[in-house]
């Protein structure tokens with residue numbers, strides 16, 4: 001029997017047993033179920049085993065798991081909002097994405113920011129670059145809410161009234177909304193909240209605890225250093241270095257990995273009617 005046939009026979013024996021024990025690179029013995037593998041993945045595992053040896057076999061395998069969070073990596077934003085007494089709040093968050101000139105933000109309903117956004121329907125989404133992780137981290141475990149919600153006390157949060165001051169950032173007036181921008185951050189997006197919903201409204205225990213906000217961008221302020229040469233209406237992704245949060249930790253982006261087929265579509269094609277609408281803001 002040649003090596004490949006021996007490997008196939010061995011895999012089949014393991015598959016019949018349902019569980020396989022393998023030795024990981026660090027020497028820890030771990031169990032994997034072959035029953036959950038799709039045929040293509042299993043074929044790849046076999047290929048790696050026969051061509052590259054036993055340890056490499058793990059690369060093509062999956063396990064089922066229950067991670068408490070699924071924060072695979074999104075940009076960090078500092079959201080400015082206006083408190084009831086007219087003062088400004090500033091909070092780090094990272095559950096955010098954009099489609100056209102709309103941003104979707106996920107925030108705990110108990111946060112001061114969520115309360116402010118529901119009441120005033122205005123915000124500024126300020127984006128730090130990856131060299132500003134220290135600034136962002138100064139705001140971690142703080143809240144503008146007073147009193148601090150019980151669940152946050154248990155996690156070590158404290159109330160801070162002036163978070164611009166704590167972060168060492170300068171509030172400057174926005175052009176279209178009341179919350180100020182953070183002057184030092186290279187991207188400042190003034191926004192109006194057009195809608196908000198409860199996440200997990202299907203679950204009585206979770207309903208109302210986390211809110212998703214749909215923010216319509218009404219003004220975009222960019223640091224000149226991230227703008228494409230010769231085109232002020234485009235951001236150069238080779239110059240823009242966002243701060244990324246992945247599983248509670250700070251990261252930056254690496255360089256571009258290859259040319260992108262999607263990028264053959266001119267960026268201007270994506271221009272939404274919101275851009276023209278924003279001029280009237």
Ligand SMILES: Cc1cc2nc3c(=O)[nH]c(=O)nc-3n(C[C@H](O)[C@H](O)[C@H](O)COP(=O)(O)O)c2cc1C
Pocket residue numbers: 076089090091092093094095096106107108110111112113114136137139140141142143144145157245
């Ligand atoms: C880098 C970072 C990212 C965060 N991302 C989120 C998030 O996406 N959603 C959220 O509700 N809280 C997030 N938090 C926690 C909030 O900052 C925290 O709830 C804070 O108390 C909100 O401030 P506020 O109560 O003054 O609004 C994040 C914290 C840090 C440091």
